[in-house]
Amino acid sequence: MRAFRRVLRIPALAAVVLACAVLLTAVGIAIGPHSKEALFAVDRERSDVALDLSPGAQRTEVYDNVGNEIGILRYDIDRQLVQIDEVPDDVLATLLAVEDNKFWLHNGVDIRAISRAMIQNLTSGAITQGGSTITQQIVKLRIVGNESSFSRKIREAVLAARLEEQFSKEEILEFYLNEIYFGNGAYGLQAAAETYFGKNVSQLDVGDAAFLAGLIRSPGIYDGFDDMDIVGKRRSMSLQSAQDAGIIDSEDRERFEERGLPDRNRSPQRTDETLKRDYFLDEVTEALLAHPALGETYQERFAKVYNGGLRVWTTFDPTLQRQMEEAVLEVLPDGSDDFEVAVASVDPTSGAVRAFIGGPEFADFQFNLVTQGSRQPGSSFKTYVLAAAIEKAGLYPFDTISGVGPCTFPNPPNVDYEVSNFNDNEGVVGTVQYAVLKSSNCGFVRLGLRTGLDNVVEVANRLLGRDLENSFRPYLSMSLGAQEVTPLEQAVAYAAIANGGLRMEPHFITR
Structure with missing residues (x-):
């Protein structure tokens, strides 16, 4: 864990309550009926709301028998957790320079920023400015929501102060990096790195970070990779913030400015593009959805499989799969238009399903001949x-x-x-x-x-x-x-004969 320098501060909640009280008194006439509502909100949030930084929905990753990723399972949220130590220092500094340049100094609320925003909001009679810190953004995401009211902003500030008293800065920042939405289905910094750059988070640089920082406030603007003008301007502003913070110099900024913007989703859905492997992944998914340890109901299991951040190790043998496919091509070099080909390999001593060919191409033919294709033997x-x-x-x-x-x-x-x-x-x-x-x-x-x-x-x-x-x-x-x-039944039965007549139950998952 990085050793970040901390400063001596007055208790966070006391600072926020004091600031709110002074501000409300100073502009009480402008607030009118909102003052009582806001003060009640401060009092209510001192103890009633439970705070936690448990991670949100995460994708499930599936690995073969030697630890290579063969697929990911997700529903509508693509998220993979990262630790703060995995993020390059200059990337982290750039994100903070754009989103919350006093993050390491404040108590959850940037008093100056929120005071300016509140005065503007109160005099205009509506919420027109934010001034939210990263900690406040977390509170808004997880607790108070987007309601446009003075009481919500007060609640947000008080809860942010409580969050800072309960968790370390490092814990808060790590949660934020994993929680925030970057558009195009990418939740968290790792998914964003993959979606926009096809990279691991450890490979990001300041130019990448500036682009991503420009998406945080309005992540939907780049859905579909269409509105490059606005995104380009936001990246420029982020790069300027990075230069102002001393993270890069003018030459670096110009170099990053010349870099093209991401124009398509670069997220690797598979580490190996062998389409035959998708039949195997489909069987792994079905096995997970039927596993009683993942929930009593199908709905519970579905949520766990697609949003639970599971790490699933399977029986899949990539070498055997490749040999199997080569053998089919040797027998049918011109394809199998006149035949239906289904092959399964099962370990006789354990029942582990090591490889199979379930059909031509999964994208076009999603009926798995190995497990569903009953034929006369x-x-x-x-x-x-x-x-x-x-x-x-x-x-x-x-x-x-x-x-x-x-x-x-x-x-x-x-x-x-x-x-x-x-x-x-x-x-x-x-x-x-x-x-x-x-x-x-x-x-x-x-x-x-x-x-x-x-x-x-x-x-x-x-x-x-x-x-x-x-x-x-x-x-x-x-x-x-x-x-x-089915071909799988046949493979398991013949494996039993090879195992001295002892049949082992076929399975796709080891742990």
Whole structure:
């Protein structure tokens, strides 16, 4: 923490109350009926209002398994907290030179500035000038609001004094830097640095700070990056304030004046622009929104996920994701217009979902084939028939099974179930191992019947994580993969086989 020089001052609240009393007495005739209202406000704010500097809504950041940011989640507020030590000294000095050049000296209220403003306001009969310090701006943002009245200004001053007695200057300034709105959806200095300059707050310079300082009083003027004339003039005024404060010289000011103004939102939405990764981030989001630890209701969880400033570490492996995408391109070098491609990779020992391709491009195709794309698995389902035959029926690879086809099976009350082997192969009576090698359709229907279709259902449900409501049905066609599964279910089930038959629940989040 910086060691800032503090000065000896009279108690803050006493100073403000005294100043208000003297000012109200001096201009009592001009105030008229407002004087009683204002003094009551001073008395009321001495103890009734609780003060705190808890942070406002913050964005959630999501990281891969090696700590790289893969995305941010936010609703309508983009904010990331920074500590005051992260802000360069000259940037901090520039912001203070523009917004509150006596910040380190006053007790929350700049008596001279507010006296001038109040005299002007009282003689005009309306609130036409502010004179607010940074501390007063915080009070206005968090407590008293924007009501245009004398009592509100008195309340603001008294509460600002109380805030300075309760918190250090460093705490107040750090809160302000994280709370203030800079337009274009950017709340706080870090979000502003990213939005306008594509930088981290530690990379800002005086020119950047002068631009941002010019936005604070009317942040909406530059929404859409349209009104460059007004923003340019405000930056010039801020640079002049920085020069007057001795932060820069005239040459520096001229150099910063020549710099172009931000013309678009430069906030990096992802550190890696791989669109396939968005499918993963979408699943992480859904997992968070369903997590009971984040709230009892969906509304509570939504607020926590999008405005709670969470730091979420996931199972995502960027190296494996890249290898997966390269493998798809190798098989389908000209794209996959005639195919739907979905790939998932699951760690057998933990159930961690390491990577997947959920579709072509998330921006254009937001249906996740890995988790939502139920398809008939075909012959890949035969693995579960084989597992059930070994576990439930006690069969061995060298036991005999008939793979002769075509074959017909009674299927009451429906018509008989007729099956052919691949390419109308006649097949043979051979071992279970041979039926597996040839992927014999007739052989596996017979193997399912010999094992018991209910046994096949039980094993398949266990490996694929199905409950009774979503259970497979003991139909003859089941042995040939006629009932739909998702690619993620398949990946998890095959991972369970690789893990000695122990299925691990798939997950996307580690902490």
